[in-house]
Amino acid sequence: MTRTGWRILGAAALALGLMQPVGAAGENLKVGMITTLSGGGAGLGIDVRDGFLLAVKQAEAPIEVVIEDDQRKPDIAVQLADKLIQSDKVDVMTGIIFSNLAMAVIPSAVAQGKIYLSPNAGPSQLAGAGCHPNYFNVAWQNDNLHEAAGAYANSAGHTNTFILAPNYPAGQDALTGFKRFYEGELAGELYTALGQTDYAAEIAQIRASGADSVFFFLPGGMGISFLKQYADSGVDMPVIGPAFSFDQGILQAVGDAALGVRNTSQWSGDLDNPVNAAFVESFEAEYGRLPSLYASQGFDTANLLISAMGKADIADLDAFRAALKEADFDSTRGAFRFNTNQHPVQDIYVREVIRDGDVFTNRIVATALRERGDAYAAECPME
């Protein structure tokens, strides 16, 4: 390399060095976010990330966020967690979308003294005997939305529901959650293959079963496929599902087939409180799309963290945990508090899919469960 070449390189290095915010590193709180940003399910991680970053930006909070993509693979999530803890030395972790990844990362991270704030996954193991003082769930326990669907099926007068879900732990939890509140008969109970995209055989069985309604939990692309094929089959009994198959990212891909479907959620864009109205407006202005429930969960997670930072220093872990547990922040969901197992106690609503101009979205039609905690809190030894 020539003399001038070295000089340019030197100048560039110096310039890059100057760009680092001087002295800020020591005061910033460092958040490690492991979430799904590529592969199937990337839409969920992107919404959580964008919601989280929006809250940090609005509060101008001294938070540095290190974002990593787990590709929905547990082994990669574990490697990333090790990197964030050992080399980036983060104070707080968050971001994981899927329960199997959560179970691979969270128990070890909280055992190493890190605070973990879950913006989505809520596996029953971490809500019951496996609860931990460093673990806070800001979304829901996995069973919650399915329980609400069961309660709604009763109030809608359904007495013979056909239920189906994929054959994996969250699918089995979903049907268990539904049956916990549902009081009618079951016209049929089906487990499908995970990742299945053709439901012709299942829909023919539903048609032949004499059911009066259908409950399904098929997240992501599986739900899109099921709804389109169901609408095309001419079977017209009412469908109920958790919000995961009706979030803002998915509805546009389902189109008319989802119109009128009732789904259960702890959040909705039309939830009437000033925090939520401001959130929906600013999210749309920032990213050019409507927020989903995942975005609201990311937003709430960041605001919970910011509220605790105002009360305690992360160096004093006990005080910081106590500050988190107060949940003294304005949630997009309205009333929000933590149960003894540090999972939410919140209202869960029934939404209906509507078309607003060109855009498919949800509006609230009823409240399914009020101040619902979860079925596992009693097994948690914390107070």
Place this chain on the structure above:
Amino acid sequence: MSGVLLLEQLLNGVQFGVMLFLMAAGLTLVFGVMGLINLAHGSLYMVGAFAAAAVSAATGSFLLGLGAALAAAAAAGALIEVAVIRRLYARDHLDQVLATFALILIFSEGTRWLFGSFPLFLDVPGWLAGPVALPLGIDYPKYRLAVIAVGLAVAAGLFWLIAGTRLGVQIRAGEADREMIAALGVDITRLYTLVFALGAALAGLAGALVGAIQSVQVGMGEPVLILAFVVIVIGGIGSIRGAFVGALLVGLTDTLGRVLLPLAMVHVVGPQAAATAGSAVASMAIYILMALVLVFRPAGLFGKV
């Protein structure tokens, strides 16, 4: 279970099989003629679905979308053949697997970059929406009947192409002896590009047809690719007829297995466990079928040893 329901499930199985045939035909041609394992075949399926969704949304016409799917997948196929695949024919299968796996990643992230991470909307056209009443009181979706018809037409066209045209003679000759056909003066380079683009177009057609009743999203091709490999292993690698029979066998086994096995398990383990155990066994059914075929016909049903 009533006979009518069983008949409806048979139709579902045939429809699934016909769709698998469109995928497997290209895969088996490419393997038979060029000796290439192409893992990126599922990406071409995805390209077809995305092209159909984008063009249908822009023009409002499903048929234009189908045309775009064929064109885009064939073009993408020809492009990767010329740019990458051509260099792999002489290499061993491990190199081919590695390079075509890299193509999957490039296609997936490229598609995400162009279209974003959220699934796209592609619906069945109005004139094919809803069910049609068949004899015996079966209400069957019109669109699925149309898919069966298109698939059978494509199969007939392919048989004619292979058995009755000059291109077909060259393809069959290429399968039998690569060096000799080149020595006879056939432009083997062009023939390979043509066969690859044909296979890609079929995958794109399958992607577009299926995209209308499923979800058009990044990574949609890989699960189908695995089934397509099972089909060509059962049918015998390189055989179009084998791919057709194999696809129908896999389609029927998978659909009927999903319906009948949980019902059969009820008598063995009781209703509670049958739902989970039955669906677990059903997802293995096609692999058990493949293993059985390989035990009795190691080269597949129509394969040459």
